[in-house]
Amino acid sequence: MSRAVLALDRILAFVLGLLLLAAGTAAVAWWAGQLGRVWPTAPDTLTLGTASSAVGAPWWPWAAGAAGVVAMLLALWWLVAHVPRRNVGTLALPSNHGRGSLRIDPGAAATAAAQVLAETPGVRSTRGTVHHDRGELVAVLSATMEPTADLTTIVDHAERVSAEMNHVLGIDAARCRVQLSVARRGRRLPRAG
Numbered sequence: 292m293s294r295a296v297l298a299l300d301r302i303l304a305f306v307l308g309l310l311l312l313a314a315g316t317a318a319v320a321w322w323a324g325q326l327g328r329v330w331p332t333a334p335d336t337l338t339l340g341t342a343s344s345a346v347g348a349p350w351w352p353w354a355a356g357a358a359g360v361v362a363m364l365l366a367l368w369w370l371v372a373h374v375p376r377r378n379v380g381t382l383a384l385p386s387n388h389g390r391g392s393l394r395i396d397p398g399a400a401a402t403a404a405a406q407v408l409a410e411t412p413g414v415r416s417t418r419g420t421v422h423h424d425r426g427e428l429v430a431v432l433s434a435t436m437e438p439t440a441d442l443t444t445i446v447d448h449a450e451r452v453s454a455e456m457n458h459v460l461g462i463d464a465a466r467c468r469v470q471l472s473v474a475r476r477g478r479r480l481p482r483a484g
Contacts, residue, residue, distance in 0.1 A: 296372040379421045397421040401430045404456045411448040413440025428465040
């Protein structure tokens, strides 16, 4: 969720809270017969004649349909705006110099690290992604290995690639996680003919 959506949420929640508080206070004051002190023209009874005549008008179905479509579109926008986004854009690398800044695309770094891990004997496929997880930048390297692969070799290479990935990112709050899975079946090699 972006900061703009979060700020809009807070503003709308505050306004809605104020409206509900005012309506609740007015309803209690009206019930107690004290609303006339603050609002001298407040009616003693509510008549719904105007509302019932509006509902029976020929324009009502069109207005209700249009209001429903607008409400539906706003609700869809609201839901999409609240979908958590875990992707990471470019990051500024830490620097001791005051001039300019270097930026890195962590997704490209994770993809390159996954390609390096894919060169390990026994690794069938790899994938690298980067996302935010509980305030930390996490590079996830997922690898599928052959059932007959040497696990010790793959773990050694994965640790080396993970250390290089942390060094490349150069961010203290960055972590690298390697997920290994074993393929269900070994690959069939083509027969030499």
